[in-house]
Amino acid sequence: MVYFTGEVGKFQQMEIQIGAGCYQLWVVLKGGIALHYSESDQPFELLEGRCVLVLAGEEFSAGSLPGSSVDAMLISLSPELLEKVARGIDGFQGWEKLASHQQGYQIYLETKLGEVMLQIVRNLAFNEYEGCFKRHLVEMKVLEFLLLMLMQHREQEVDVSGEPSLMDEKALQxxxxxxxxxxxxxxxxxxxxxxxxxxxxxxxxxxRHFKEAFQQTVYGFVMDKRMEKALALLKDKDLKIADISEQLGYKHATHFSAAFKKYFGGHPKDYR
Structure with a gap:
């Protein structure tokens, strides 16, 4: 599991080695990334709020799209782990049934991130476990994430099958x-x-329409953005926790610390 984060110019290109026969699960929380595999001349672009399961060559480079900072995660998955997911779903005939080809890559699933999926990624990125505890946590969370990907995929299939949307253009605006x-x-x-x-x-x-448009509640959206801003502010070591709390709209620093710990699993000072 590799977590990438960086501002413009800092996260540019990174050469990565992946074992033969492994699948790659890419998740983009912020910005956008371009994946360039040795077998293809064209990069595969993955934008903010989306994830993709792909099978490609062993060597590739990953970089942020021009003009954006990026938060992204790569998880290397064994075929055995994917088979475990397939066996647990009634009527699911295997990941190979979902395979398609785009720009030379074998794409098994590309979908948008829902609220629960976002929380899983944060738990994976910021957990403090080590050794076997971390290994078991990662496997459980990845299995949960893959199941949610399949559920999201099925919902998208309904969306493109001609069923009427709950929102018209005015509501979306x-x-x-x-x-x-x-x-x-x-x-x-x-x-x-x-x-x-x-x-x-x-x-x-x-x-109803906000959740349909952005796959999260209004409250969940506000909390996500507050915590994203909190992480950015914590990088400034001259800012006190109380100052950050005030900027985010919390009346007391203790309220902010409690919300932060519930969201990320650790105290704000641990992320400085």
Whole structure:
């Protein structure tokens, strides 16, 4: 398991060796990456909020797309682990049934990240276990992630099968506007009722359509973005925990520390 993070110009190109016959699970939390395998002249681009399971050559380079910082994770998977997932699903005939070819790569599954999938990746990236405990944790979480990928894939198949969407274009625009408002007011986000009024809908539609558009609740989105900002602020060692807490909208540093520990599993000072 390899976790990549970096600002523009720092995460550029990295040569990586993968054992023959292994599958690669790539997850992009922020920015975008380009995967370039030796067998193909064309890079495979994976954008923010998406993941892909791919079988390719042993040598490849990975780099951030121009003009963006990146948070991404690579997990090397054995065929045996994938078979374990297949055996646990009634009616599933194996990953090979999902195989397709794109730009010379054998793509088994590409899908968007749901809220639970995002939390699994964070647990994998920031856990503090060592040895056999870490190995067992990683295997359990990866199995859970793969199952969720399959569930997400099945939902996408329904979406493209001609079934009517719950949202029309106007509702989708309203949800993107709601997202912009939340991002601009992370320290003091509006109530659901006020947010719904601002974008021209009602509270019930806001909750349902927001989750459909972004695969997470309004509260979950605000929490994700607050914690992302918290990690960025913690890199500045001149900032006190109390200052960071205030910038994120917490009245007391203890409230921020409790929320941070619940989210990441560790105290803010451990991430400095």
């Amino acid at each position: 309203q949800m993107h506007r709601a997202r912009e408002i939340l991002l601009s007011q992370l320290a003091n986000p509006p109530s659901l009722r006020k947010l719904a009024l601002e974008v021209g809908t009602n509270e019930s539609h806001l909750k």
